[in-house]
Amino acid sequence: MTRPRRHRRPPLRRRLALTASAAVAGVALAVCAGAYAVTVYTLNRQFDLQLTQAATLAIQQHQENGPGVQAGECRFLAAPACAQLVPESATGDPRGSYLLPVTGAVRQVASRDRAPFYSTASVAGHPVRVLTTPARRGLAMQVALRSDGVQRAERQAAGLLAVIGGAGVPVAALLGYWVSRSGLAPVARLTSTAERITATRDAGHRIDLPAGPRGREDEITRLAVSFNTMLDALEESLAAQRRLVADASHELRTPLTALRANAEILLRAEQLTPRQRERATGALSRQLREVTTMINDLIDLARDEEPQQALELVQPTALLEHAVAAARDHWPHIEFVLEAGPPAGSVLAAAVPSRLARLFSNLLDNAAKFSPAGGRVEVTALRSPADGRLEITVRDHGPGIDPADLPHVFDRFYRARTARALPGSGLGLAMARQIAHTHRAELTAHQAPGGGALFRLRLPADAGSAR
Known part of the structure; x- marks a missing residue:
């Protein structure tokens, strides 16, 4: 057939x-x-x-x-x-x-x-x-x-007008060809650029734009500008993806090597003393937890937004109080002080409770990690009278954030020079920023007056309402 x-x-x-x-x-x-x-x-x-x-x-x-x-x-x-x-x-x-x-x-x-x-x-x-x-x-x-x-x-x-009309037909054909050729030239460049990107897998190509003042472009030029903007976003996304893979492989190489070494040591358990076997087993368990935590963090970071069916109305201050209580147990040598105004305690927000609690715990762990022994971490939750947004701040009294590191504190796997000797993978703040983004909140980092770091989280006004 x-x-x-x-x-x-x-x-x-x-x-x-x-x-x-x-x-x-x-x-x-x-x-x-x-x-x-x-x-x-x-x-x-x-x-x-x-x-x-x-x-x-x-x-x-x-x-x-x-x-x-x-x-x-x-x-x-x-x-x-x-x-x-x-x-x-x-x-x-x-x-x-x-x-x-x-x-x-x-x-x-x-x-x-x-x-x-x-x-x-x-x-x-x-x-x-x-x-x-x-x-x-x-x-x-x-x-x-x-x-x-x-x-x-x-x-x-x-007869004269017939001759003029007859001559106008080939002239019209030439004009039509010229219009199609000149009018579709940017589209042809766009098509060739797209085909070249498809063939080479290189998102660095761009469409050449005509010189001229902005705001006077025609529809084809605006399409080319939008295509170039899309290519910029695509190139940035691909670069971030490659950087994430490279950083993840680099960060996983050390704990995997340690896991392999400890596993090989335990294979010769009969040659070890009980004390050595206990230390190797503890190190292996600790490293497994670190690798598991890092992989879970990577999976969470790969998720762009929260599923809508998981959203529910919660009290952020109640989750914050629970996160502060857990941080006190995990960091007994750090003093956590929580201040929540009465209006803030009645605010409801549409959120995923477990993810919002993870955001709070990441901020608290980061503040405790950089605080000296016996240091103080101050947490506030107050409602802004100007726009009705719930503002949560976490402030420590540690070394603070270097101005050169401030633009990168939320990057994945980024660790400042002063933090490279501390435990962690550099994913906590990146995950906190992503959770805030998926909840339409704003998370920023600042130098605290008098020293230390200050993180400010602002929940959107349309997500919360006072009762």
Whole structure:
């Protein structure tokens, strides 16, 4: 069974060229047709005015004459107009025949029962245009002039305009091709750039933009700018992904090496003393926990946003109190002081409780890690009277954050020089920032007045409401 052939659409450039050509050709032909109509109207209008003047002159010249032909020289182009008087009744007609055809409409004009009118006729084989108009009472004046000159002028105008219209069609085709070529040039560059990125897997390519002031770009240029912006984001994302993989492999290499060494030591357990086996087993368990924690953190960091079905209304201050209590147990040599105003305790927020609690514990652990023994960590939760947002701050009295490290404290695996000797993987603050982002909160780091580090978390106003 053969498949039916699919109709393949022509390329966009060809369709645009055909459309533009058809539009230009249609406009050119319409202009020519309009010009021909105006020319014909003007020629006939001028000829009718000339005929009206001839009729007025003939009426004045033949006021006293009776019915019959008054002038019959219109068979020649340079001769005056033919003229004849026709009575309203056939009984008063002369015996001789008329030069111009006499109909009932002509006699109605003579009797004032019909308005003047124009008609066509033939005199000696030549076309003439006839004006029938009332003369004196009971008579109608018919005046005729040869009209073949006007017809010849109309044919000449038609031929000239046909030539112009015919020449306009290939010109329209050239213009359509030029419009399609110049108009789709940025699209062609965009397509070639996309194909080059697909072939090379290199997101560093960009589309060349025309020079000029911003704000005056056309739609195609704005599309190219948006494509370049998308490529910037893609390149940054790929670089972050490579950096994450490299950092993760670097951070995992040391604990995995230690795990392997301790595992190899335990393989020779019969050669070890009980004290050595206990120390090796404890080190192995501790390193397994560190690796497990790091892998779980990496999995959490790989998640962009919280599932909507996991959101529920919680009291952030209640979660904060629980996190502070857990930090006191985990860091017994550190003093944790919590200050929560009464309005802050009634704030509800849509959040994932476990993730929000993880954010609080990461901030508290970071503050305790950099605090000296017997140091003090101050935690506040107050509602801002300006915008109604719940603001939570965690401040320690440690060495603080170096100004060079301040822009990077939330980067994955970033560890300042003063923190490289401390335990941790450098993922805690990065995870805290991501959790805050997924909850539409704002987490910032500052140098605390008088020394130490200050972390400020602001929950959005639309996520909380006081009862």
